[in-house]
Each structure stands twice: as C-alpha cells, then as structure tokens.
Amino acid sequence: MLIDNPFPVTRYASPSLFCDREQELAILTGALRNGRHILLYSPRRFGKTGLIHHTFNTLAKDRGTRTVFADIYAARDVHDFNTILVNAVHAALNPTVKQFLRNAGEWFGALRPTVSFDELSGKPRIGLERAEISREAATTTEIFRILNEQDRTIYLAIDEFQQVAQFANVRMDALLRSELQRSPRVHCIFSGSQRHLLLEMFTDVSSPLYHSADQLSLGRIERDTYSRFAVRVMKRHGRDLALDDARFCYDWCNGHTYHVQVLFNRLFGDARPLSRDTIVQVMLGIVREQDAMMATLRSTLPGNQWDLYAAIAREGPVDTPTAGAFMRKHGLSSSAAVVQAMKALLDKELVYVSGHLEDSGKPVYETYDPFLRNWFRHR
Numbered sequence: 001m002l003i004d005n006p007f008p009v010t011r012y013a014s015p016s017l018f019c020d021r022e023q024e025l026a027i028l029t030g031a032l033r034n035g036r037h038i039l040l041y042s043p044r045r046f047g048k049t050g051l052i053h054h055t056f057n058t059l060a061k062d063r064g065t066r067t068v069f070a071d072i073y074a075a076r077d078v079h080d081f082n083t084i085l086v087n088a089v090h091a092a093l094n095p096t097v098k099q100f101l102r103n104a105g106e107w108f109g110a111l112r113p114t115v116s117f118d119e120l121s122g123k124p125r126i127g128l129e130r131a132e133i134s135r136e137a138a139t140t141t142e143i144f145r146i147l148n149e150q151d152r153t154i155y156l157a158i159d160e161f162q163q164v165a166q167f168a169n170v171r172m173d174a175l176l177r178s179e180l181q182r183s184p185r186v187h188c189i190f191s192g193s194q195r196h197l198l199l200e201m202f203t204d205v206s207s208p209l210y211h212s213a214d215q216l217s218l219g220r221i222e223r224d225t226y227s228r229f230a231v232r233v234m235k236r237h238g239r240d241l242a243l244d245d246a247r248f249c250y251d252w253c254n255g256h257t258y259h260v261q262v263l264f265n266r267l268f269g270d271a272r273p274l275s276r277d278t279i280v281q282v283m284l285g286i287v288r289e290q291d292a293m294m295a296t297l298r299s300t301l302p303g304n305q306w307d308l309y310a311a312i313a314r315e316g317p318v319d320t321p322t323a324g325a326f327m328r329k330h331g332l333s334s335s336a337a338v339v340q341a342m343k344a345l346l347d348k349e350l351v352y353v354s355g356h357l358e359d360s361g362k363p364v365y366e367t368y369d370p371f372l373r374n375w376f377r378h379r
Helices: 022-033 048-059 078-093 097-111 133-148 161-166 172-181 195-203 223-236 243-252 257-269 276-289 291-300 303-315 324-329 335-347 370-378
Strands: 037-041 065-071 114-117 124-127 153-159 186-192 213-217 351-356 363-367
Touching (some): 022 037, 022 186, 048 153, 048 186, 065 078, 097 133, 291 303, 303 335, 303 363, 335 351
Parallel strands (some): 037 213
C-alpha cells in the first residue's frame, strides 16, 4: 500500500506506522488465542479501533483463523446490528465477488437478503428486511451459524459495543451471550468508549455478560514513546523534527492519540522546515478551523452548559467544579446549575472523567477534544 503521509488518520496502515501499544497488543492476542473474550474501553479517539486492526493484522498470520470487524456505532436496534454484522461477516469471508456468488445461496439464503452493488467499488452489499423481534433474534442466530460452520477460528470485534444497551424490545447482551456459548470457535473483542455502560454490562452480577470477558482499559501512549516515534518516522522520510518540539506537539494535544496523529500529519504535509515557529503556525491554523464548529456548539448548548464547558477547557483537568473559587473565576451561577450542566456535558460526550484523585476518589473532568480546548485558549 502506498502511503503518501506516514501519519495516517483515517485508517490503519501498517505495523511500521503504528506507535507502541506492545503491552496492550500482547494482552489482546493472548486472550483471543487462548479462547477468552475481552472488553476494550477508553475515551473516544484514544486509538481503540487502530489497536483492534493492529491486533487483527497480527492474528491474521495465525493459520486457520479469520478476523471480522463490525463497527455498530450507527446501529439503533437489533435490525441495524444484524445488517452491520452480516456485511462484516461477508466482507471477511468473501473477499471477492466470485466467492460471494459461490457462497451466497448456501450461507445467506435463510436470511432472505437483498443484494446491491456499490457504485464505486463494485462490491456486493447485503440488505435485510425488517421483521418482528423474534425474527430479528433468529437472524442473529443465523449469522452466528455461518460463523460456526467455518472450519477455522473466528476473531470477532464489535466496536462501539455500548450501543446494544440502547436497543429497545430486546436484551441484546442476553442474545449474544447465548450465541457465544454455542460458538466455541468465535472469540470476541467488545470495544467502546462509554465506560459506565460497558462496565455495567460486564461487571453487574445481574447482567447476562457478567464476568464473560477480560478487561483492558486503554490510556494515553507515553509522552516520550510517542515523541521519539514521531521523530524517527519524520527522519525516515527526510524530515527533521526536534525531540523537544515533538513533546511540545504531544502536550498541546494532551496526549490524545488521534489529535497527536492529526497534528503530526499536518506537520509532515507542510513543506516548510519543522521549526517551532512553523509548528505554532500549523497549530493556530487548526484552531481557526474550529470556528464553525464552535459557533454551532455555542448556539445549541444552553448557557450554563457552554459556560461550564468553556471553564473546563480553559482550566484543564478539574476535580471540584462546584468549588466557590472555580465558580467565581468562571462566572458560574450555582452549584446545582453546575451539577446539572456537568451531567449534560457528560451525556453529550463533550466532557469525560479522565481519572480519580488518589486521596479522595473524586472524579477528574476534562474536555474530550483538545482542538476545541485550544480554541478557548487561543481565540
């Protein structure tokens, strides 16, 4: 694969362009190779999806295996889930149109699918008719039947798994538990970003998925590890980036994997020498690009939510948003209003709990998007 920019931001490219995560890779491959499911969670944009593809790239070298990746972020119900999953299974097991046509009748006949062809790629896409809940559950069973009939081990990743908690009229976690118990050669990565929903599904004793998977929390890549990686990759492609400047980039992005990668991508694409002045100019260009998004956000958020969001962005990690000094400094009206606004910002995934204080256990709040945080600091 030809890579014009060695800091890809839209897809997994190759092991040589993937930074670190060696310990996490060992944990994921160790669980799957030994027949255990695993739950992978972190805030958004920390690199979960890239790590899954990196893991699958490693596992694909094992004989008698196949990897299936299903991103269910867009799934609103079990029908959407089935449609996404069946297309993921088809893409993994039928990589060519010829294979699809050979297997379609045998594998998918019971699902009564509709088949269309992508106008750009020419690849077939499977559609499923909506049905009653009992029939949708039977469709899920049929998809797992297809997986179980393969003469190989299947590694299945379900990304944004917290979506299943929102499905109406069906306990998707219970349905999947039943299917996985009947599928000894299907081993899963359950991945997502809404920690409280995911942990509730896997640690609540009343949940069907209770203790059914190992757990792995994905944090930031260590500062010097990422910085030295960026310097090496730049040098390999004829660009000089000072280590202190790479650290400066990491800190400006608060170590968020996606945003650090975007910044290095922009810097590599800039023809100028990578001096500190060039880096700052690129950063300010990114900040200016947030203007339209921030205008939309400002018009849609109620005043108390906007004020609290701005306060956390300007202040950095905040552990006591209802403290009098913090509220006076940022013009926040009352403790009750702050508590209400914080809940809304957490629900909207504009703010997240990045950790807890060791002494008191109080949650520490941060804004999700470092670029939006820097907008408040530089505009």
